[in-house]
Amino acid sequence: MTITVYVPRDSSARAVGADEVAVAITAEAARRGDDIRIVRNGSRGMLWLEPFVEVDVDGIRIGYGPVQTADVAELLDAGMLSGGDHALRHGVVDELEWLSQQDRLTYARMGVIDPLDLADFEANGGLIGLRKAIAMSPQQVVETVAASGLRGRGGAGFPAGRKWQTVLDAPGEQKYICCNADEGDSGTFADRMLIEGDPFTLLEGMTIAALAVGATEGYVYLRSEYPDAGTILNAAIDAAHGYGWLGSDVLGSGRAFDVHVRMGAGAYICGEETSMLDSLEGKRGMVRAKPPLPALEGLFGKPTVVNNVLTLGSVPFVLAEGADAYASRGLDRSLGTQVFQLAGNIKQGGVVELGFGVTLRELVEGYGGGTASGRPIRAIQVGGPLGAYLSEEQFDLPMEYETFAAAGAMVGHGGIVVHDDTADMARLARFAMEFCSEESCGKCTPCRVGSTRGVEVIDRITQGEDRKGNLTVLLDLCDVMTDGSLCAMGGLTPLPVRSALTKFPEDFGLTAQEVSS
Amino acid sequence: MTERSLSEMPGGAPSDAADPVAARLETLALARKAEAGPLMEILHDIQHEFGYLPESATPVVAEVLNLSRAEVHGVISFYTDFRTEAPAEIAVAICRGEACQAVGAESLVGHAEATLGVQVGKKTADQSIELEQIFCFGNCALGPSASVAGRLRGRVTPEVLDAMIEDARRGAGS
Secondary structure: EEEEEEOOHHHHHHHOOOOHEEEEEEEEHHHHHHOEEEEEOOOOOOOHOOEEEEEEEEEEEEEEEHHHHHHHHHHOOOHHHHHOOOOOOEHHHHHHHHHHHHOOOOOOOOOOOOOOOOOHHHOOOOHHHHHHHHOOHHHHHHHHHHHOOOOOOOOOEEHHHHHHHHHHOOOOEEEEEEEEEEEOOOOOOHHHHHHOOHHHHHHHHHHHHHHHHHHOOOEEEOOOOOHHHHHHHHHHHHHHHOOOOOOOOHHHHHEEEEEEEEEEEOHHHOHHHHHHHHHOOOOOOOOOOOOOOOOOHHHHHOEEEEEEHHHHHHHHHHHHHHHHHHOOOOOOOOOOOEEEEEEEEEOEEEEEEEEEOOOOHHHHHOOOOOOOOOOEEEEEOOOOOOOOOOOOOHHOOOOHHEEEEOOOOOOOOOOEEEOOOOHHHHHHHHHHHHHHHHHOOOOOHHHHHHHHHHHHHHHHHHHOOOOOHHHHHHHHHHHHHHHOOOHHHHHOOOOHHHHHHHOHHHHHOOOOOHHHH | OOOOHHHOOOOOOOOOOOOHHHHHHEEEEEEEHHOOOHHHHHHHHHHHHHHHOOOOOHHHHHHHHOOHHHHHHHHHOOOOOOOOOOOOOEEEEEEEHHHHHOOHHHHHHHHHHHHOOOOOOOOOOOEEEEEEEEEEOOOOOOOOOEOOOOOOEOOOHHHHHHHHHHHHHHHOOO
């Protein structure tokens, strides 16, 4: 009987040798005359265990990891193909606490299925949401999404249902669904993993959105740093065409919808929705002033839904299981689950999907197991390069949009980057300004000029040049950038800078009193 | 702009059959002309084929899409990926995002600069290797991340980076 062996093709797994391991297992099994079939699945998200190899033993999957090519012969000697014991064996994958305690809705199929096998997708709950949406009126679909409380997962947290309603109500024959897959924030990789590991879920969400608002064309704006995701997504689109899902008659509904993939070209700012639209149109990725809202005048001036990968990827669950099922997770106005990403100096990095309200400490110390270096945690940056640095006394805050905003921080895309006690917070604050000056689109002065001046002023402070005077200038500059920038790039860069200053003034050669006065 | 005035300019002459590069550029641009907002797609295609954007790409693409050269140049210069000179044989790209910084990306960059003898953004004297900085490969749980000749690796130590470069050199030489 053919034994199925899963070796992830996720690019993080490949970056630590998954391809070589897949080749080695194939060769070693052939040498022994073992009849195996390798499935290149998505990653389960336990990235510290990658390459994480799973063997299907009578329908139960047994996991081994991290597997290196040098381990393969020994693993097969130990009877890996029948679930045999070995130092790298972790047991029944579904029973691993790290996974089983999560609440995987958006990531339900991650690592479970063959990413490009539509039958596997359907056998695991795929397309149920879309079929339900086809049977509903557009207004009912929009109301379901609104009732679920789903908010934009790209960082801003705008209610998805309200955005869809605006597009549904907008007049016009041509409307678009644009998926923002320009996941440029350091510490975030959940969009990439979903596209590589379960691309049909994204396509299903986009198709539901299209039916809801009356769009016939969709674009995925994918960053060029993610070539594997592009390959897989294009293959998934081809498969969906072949199945009669995408194209002129979506699953026999009589409605048309098609999806195109467009590659970015290395501009961080294109993750901002209006500059992404300009870039999709083939232009410089310059931020647009709002209004007009993209919902009314978006891509090529037409009504457009712009949603993040995970927002669209959460929609199939909402339709399949109902708004209440989704809204039963979470806290206050942050409903549903968030796909948190544990990154940076972390022992057990990866993806944890849980309802909003989990604390940073539970994520980082519980799931993450503390730092990779074994040293104490000094600061955690949540929400990407534009998110605040949090210190120890804030680790028990519930991860929830409003609570974080009230604390001068942001949940953002759910990226969590851990720094140990060797981190130089003044250098990281300077980096925030430097990054902004590097990546600013240049349209508005506070962002373009302010960030350059920010680097200079921080340098003066750390070099001891009129520290108090320059601190005043820096804080003033932060105010101007916050209040005067056109988009979040310039507007939020002061967040990491200010938080680093307030929490870790000693790194700047300042005292807490000087910073707070 | 007329075709004649174009051909009088340096790097111009899009329809000059005697210039195979210009002819090929025109073919690539025409292939996507009918798509919505195709400029970036065309530039990607050209760069994919040539490895960079030849000087004549700007006037040829501008002509085909009925855009000004300034518009095309503006797009090329806006995006980090688009390059107007031939790349080195081997690109060494190191992530400098915060997550990789938290596990030693800066010392990895320092090591690469010292061993290759170049600053970030520059090519080695023999033009064979170019050192680049990247802001995030999306491999943030297994940093530091670096890619050599398009191959991404995680948990890159200075020794691993040296081995990656050595591998690429051997691959390029064979």
